[in-house]
Amino acid sequence: MTSYALFLGCTIPARQPHYELAARKALTKLGIELIDLEGMTCCAPPPLQSIDLETSLAIAAYNICLAEEADLNIVTLCTGCFESLAIANRLLKEKPQLREKVNKILANAGKEFKGAKEVRHYLQVLMNDVGLNSLKQNVVKPLDKLKVAAFSGCHLLRPSELLRFDDPERPRIFDTLIEALGAKSIPYKNKLRCCGGLLRGYADDIALAIARDKIVNAHNAGADCISTLCPFCFLTLDLGQMQIKTTYKEEYNMPIIHYAELLSLSLGVEPKELALDFHKVKLDKVLEKIG
């Protein structure tokens, strides 16, 4: 059994237990042990990087130190957490001067970044630890009637020089994993473009206009749903559709579903075992197609 320190971050446990629940069920079924470590904090994502980059780097490094002490690699669900931690891990492993600077800060908290562990997103765990063949063998309910608009979110792919997750212009990993469940990953306009989520709370009008584009493009391509990996993309597109209804007087009813939920369903987890009532746009159409 492969074990990982599960890094949950802030938004998933506090706002989206449906994501956490589906991910825990699916990964455990696939033989991945998830260990909850004490003391982890916020990953220090863009909102905190905007306040102070150096502090953010130190906070990310502190969390990696906890995994180093437990002798575990980290797995994240949230792409934002993946980005913050993976960037810090890469920079501090490769830039000795920066590492020295951050370690001086960490010494105040009794920590030292050693650069001994990896930060992975759970899609990498599925590809590399579980493996595509084994994943396919575990699918008991193929999603073969489902047309999925894959939306990985920005921070899984970019900045690619540091994240090294997939080809940033022609990514395939997420689509491959959707198709491993039997579903079809469909092309749609501006697939890799941002959802605008991080502008929520500062420029809601712009954020909503960008989110609307994403929904419209998936809708026009005939998608049954948009599949997400990032809790912020999920919020922006799911709750966002309620705001689109009010602001633009348009209704798309485009279900937004985390990949972990699709994965769980295809592995035979019953819908009632998942927390699907946390979705604003109801999943009835999707569940009907899955059967």
Add this chain to the structure above:
Amino acid sequence: MVEEKPLDFTKEITSRLGGETITHCYQCGTCASTCPVARTAEDRYNPRQIIRLALLGQREEVLKGDAIWLCASCYSCQERCPQKVEVTDVIYALRNMAIREGNIPAIYMEFAAGLLSEGRIVSISKFLEKKRADYGLPPLKPAGIEALKKILSATGFDKIMFKKEGTPK
């Protein structure tokens, strides 16, 4: 009007974490053409223009304005910049500088307050705690607030937040 010697402001930016690559810019506009925000609200946000203004020493306009807060942190520009300007990181550096001068939008104050008090920028409600238990999710492990406070104090982050003079919005 140029408010100070352009190079002084440039030096200030390049000496900060994230700001190092700003001088590589040759104003091709790849950043603006790939930016989802510039495409949606071109009258309010253009990353190429922010870099130009900064390199011209327009300190006030850059640090007190609204534009630097409109980057969605999607990294599309940084990914495609032919000059390897780390555009998103440059924007972070400019935001870091603006905040030190008291320009911090309200939403960022909230994030900072959450971090300082709970170690997380989104706090968990009693309702969600109960919901988690109902679904059989394990209780959330406590955040390492004591260690975090030491880090925030070592970098001076805990002091930045109290210097609130005004917000750009």
